[in-house]
Amino acid sequence: MTADRAPAAPTDAPRPEPVRFFGTSWADRGPGYALRRAAVAAGALAALAAGLLALSLALSAFTGGPLLDVLLAAAVGGCSLMAGLRTWRTLSRGRDALDGWMADDRALAPIMVVGFAGTLAAYAVRSLVEAPGEGVARARHEAALAAHARRRTPRGGRPGARRAPGGRRPRR
Structure with missing residues (x-):
């Protein structure tokens, strides 16, 4: 082995988790990462536009007067x-x-269905910052790598010279 060649990475190291639309x-x-992020943002914005068009057509069918229009819009x-807030927090913090x-998924299901526009908008904006969910996956991966490195490094020092609890050396 030459001095200029770095040792190979251990094969038993933890692998990164795949993120939707990005894999690992x-x-x-890697190559195409920025282009993929732009495509995900554009796709989310296109889905948002199509969804808002469908929502406006569905809401225009209600004829209950201006008060109903204001209540539905609110x-x-x-x-x-x-x-949108829940999606942003999930994508950025986990x-x-x-x-x-x-935290209650079942209780929020109707809100998430009606508020799909906020979810898609949060997803599009988050994909402009990083791959949605990348920060959470990166933190998990780095923690797994650090734990793996701690397990693989041998303990240092002299175990026989350690002091017993209470600060006294054990008698021999």
């Missing part, structure tokens, strides 16, 4: 805001960071 290319931000806007009312 987020780990090294309900859809509020649901979109809550769904599902473990959800607390309180945001």
